[in-house]
Amino acid sequence: MARFSRSDFTLESFRRQLANVDALPQLCVLGLVSGVITGAVMVAFRLLLEAGAVLYMPEGNPEAFEGLPPGLRSLLPLVAVSLIGVLLYRQKASAHKLGVGHVIERLSYHQGRFPLRNWLNQWWVGVVSVLGGLSAGREGPAIHLGAAASSGLGVKLRLPNNSLRVLVACGTAAGISASFNTPIAGVIFAMEVVMMEYTLMSFMPVILASTMAAMVAQVVYGNEPAFRIPEVALGSLMNLPWVVILGLIVGLLAGLFIHISRNTHLQQWPLWLRLSAVGVATGVVAWWFPQVQGIGYDSVAGVLNDQLEIKVLLALMIAKLLITALTVSGGIPIGIIGPVLVVGAATGALIGMLGGWLWPDKAADPSIFAMLGMAAMMGAVLQAPLAALMALMELTHTPSIMLPGMLAVVVACLTARQLTGCEGFFISAVRYGLHPLQQPLMQALSRVSVPAVMERSLVRTERLITVDQARRLLESNPVWLIIERSSEEKTVLALKGATLARWLLEHDEALEDKAPPEHEQVDLLEIPGQRLELAPIGLQATLSEAFLKLQDDALDALYVVHGYRPKQQRISGIITRGAIERYYYYADPKDNDSAV
Template identity: 80%
Template sequence: MARFSRSDFTLESFRRQLANVDALPQLCVLGLVSGVITGALMVGFRLLLEAGAMLYMPEGKPEAFEGLAPWWRALLPLIAVTLVGVLLYRQKPSARKLGVSHVIERLTYHQGRFPRRNWLNQWWVGVVSVLGGLSAGREGPAIHLGAAASSGLGEQLRLPHNSLRVLVACGTAAGISASFNTPIAGVIFAMEVVMMEYTLMSFMPVILASTMGALVAQLAYGSAPAFSIPDVALDSFLNLPWVVIMGLAIGLLAGLFIHISRSVWIRHRPLWLRLGATGVLTGAVAWFFPEVQGIGYDSVAAMLDNQLTISVLLALVVFKLILTALTVAGGVPIGIIGPVLVIGAAAGSLTGLFGGVVWPNRAADPAIFAMLGMAAMMGAVLQAPLAALMALLELTHTPNIMLPGMLAVVVACLTSRQLTGCEGFFISSVRYGLHPLQQPLMQALSRVSVPAVMERSVVRTERMVSHAQVHKLLETNPVWIVIERSTRDKPVLALKAAELARWLIDHEASQTPEEIAQEKIDLLEIPGQRLEMAPISLQATLSEAFITLQNDALGALYVVHGYRPKQRRISGIITRGAIERYYQYSYSQQEHNKNADTPNDTSDSKRDGGQR
């Protein structure tokens, strides 16, 4: 039976275990804590929206714009864009990045570390955009708040950066789960849209986080689904061709939405003009169609009960799509997932109504097409078909709708990608000339931190040493000798201890004891290869180390441990060869496991085809 000591349960031990690729129990603990934190934040954000709505909204409902006077609901967007322009755009550009795009950018290029100012800005911008009558959702703020808070927990505990990546995914999943009451969709969204990879080590912590986020939200708001779903069915498979037509139309709408929101022409207009146009156009449309304001979940509920007129449905498809895209292009950082679902539901409902006119005896209920339209639009805009299908299943609680849902989502995704050239809203928003999807090598290296691979058997010394000092250095049989320099502008060097020991034996054999006692050894003159090194943090991942070695053409990195300048010490050395050996070993282990699972009678041609 394994015995545990008190040192096994310290924070330092927890950090060391997280540095390895197989730290599943530790990551699951972080997932649980992250889910609780994110769930509590989402409850707080929704309470903040409700508190703001109590000031001027009918019955204190954040989406009751229809009950406001026309002049008041038309004025609200102007107030909202004015606040964003005055309070947000007076800050430096890096502080204005908010929402899901910011989360993906920080995960892809900054190891999952988030600036605190952006997190604080997300609170008030999220509230102002929703309550200010802009076409905006609360899911973008929810993901940012949850991911940044979870990552901040890891930074406060000084956890390795490979665990920060998982914490970001945990916060994302819990944010979606708590907002929609859709824990499975939260998991798939985090893995498909944010992490952009599927691994067991990430899946289980993310599942726990999503579960806890949903539980916390249900404790505050109950377990009722987001929408009341009518008891309807597709009735006949003869409706499937109409589903395909709907998917084609929604795919084109998704492409139009992305192209407008990424319009270079709009982004090059002056800021005052972009914000002013956003506020004026939203207010003008809201005067006649208040349904375009806010998230629009109340409109979705009305669609599912067939309570909206054709004119309102057309307004939601045309005006809400254009207004949401213009708001994004105009520089207001809003959540787009909620409005996208509303636009898709309206497009689907119109398709169902038109089908009822063309084919009155066989056409399915428009509510069915509204549900399918939600999933199709979400999948096409995000290029995340699995997340869209899971959202459809959990929002509708109707398993029978999955078959036409799969068809609608795939057709819409293909249409958006192939016919309009759109790769997905969040992928295109963080490209910056580089694709955020990492190569397989970088994916594998980002899951492990440097303590798992570094050589710990090192000793530090100055350049000039005596024979006695050299003997003392070699007593512990180190692998590397770290040579510290007299000034900081000179690089730290590393010498193989074996080369020093070999030279010492040959050199002392030709000298007298008196000469040995008086001589000073210059370690820079010892024959042997010396590696020029740069520092790297103990929390860094192997991908960070690999990039540093590639960019600076260094021979190795010395791992710095400690958080105060005077207390820092060198914990080990990591070389490019050590990183390559780790990757080759992990890859060979994966191939070995695959071959072990492959039946012996599988033909060579099948094995070759599977590898391709």
């Protein structure tokens, strides 16, 4: 039976274990804790929305814009954009970044670390956007709040950066799960849209986080599906060609949405003009069609139960798509998944009605096409087919819809990508044809932190030492000698311990029983041997960070700094380019003779 010491259960030991690629149990523990934290954050956010709605919305319903007087509901978007313009855009530019795009950016370029100011801004901007009658969803705030809260846990505990990446995925999945009661879709969304990879080491913690968050939300809100729909089925397979047509139309609409959202001409307008355009356009449409405001889940429920008129469906398909895209292009950080689902449902219902008019005997119920349109639009806009299909099943609790759903989603995704030239909505920066998170080398190196492969056998020394000091340095058989310089401006160097041992052997042979010169010194920069220039890197850094630093600075090795106060930092090890390459090629740090 294995014996455990008290040191095995310390936080320092936990950090050290997380640095390795096989830290699955430790990551699962983090997933459980992340799920509980994010579930609580999401419940708080939803309660905040409900508390705000009590002030002026009919029956305290955050989506009941139809019950407001036309003047009030048209005025709300102007108030919302004014608050965002005054309170958000007076802050520095980096504080304006919110939502899913911000999460992906922090994961890609900042190792999953989130600024506190952006997180605090997300609370009130999310509430103002939804209750202010803008065409906005709550999933963007949910993902940002969940991912940042989970990452903040890791930062507080000073966990290695490879575990922060998993915590971001856990928070993302948990945010979706708790916000919409869709645990499976949350997992798939986190892996497909945010992490952009599927690995066992990430999947299991993310599943646990999503499960725990759903349980926390269900304690407060119950386990009801988001939409209640009648029992319907596709019926005749002759409807499949009509499903393909649905996919084509939805794919074109998705491409239109992305192109307007990313329109550089609109983004160059002055801020006041952009915000005014969003507020006025939303207010004008809301005067006649309040269904375009807010998330629109009440409208989706109406579409699925055939309760909306054709003119309302047309407004949801065209006006809500254009207004949502204009809002994004105008610089207002909103969640887009909710509005996208509404647009897809309305489009699908209209196509289903047209099919029923053309072929009344064989056509399926329009609500079937509405469900297919939801999944197709979400999949095409995000280029995330699996997440869209899982969301479709969990939101509707209709497994029979999956077969035509797969066809509609694939056709829509291909149409948006190939015919309109649109990548996923959140993939805005590519390098060598790939987003940084999609590059296989960076993905592999990001799963492990430097302690897993660094060489710990080293001693620190000054440049000039005596022969006796040199012998004492080698008593512990160090692999590396860290040569510290006389000033901080000079580069720290590393010399192999074997090089000094060889020089001492040759020095002793050259003396031939003669007494060594008195006060003889050894200059470690002059003895024959290769010396590596070093730059510092933090103990929490991942191998991808180390690799990029070596590439950018044209170095062969880095020294790993341990400690959080400048005057108390110590060197814990050395990581060389060769150690990183051996890890990548063999994918097992235990095979690396530098690992400890």
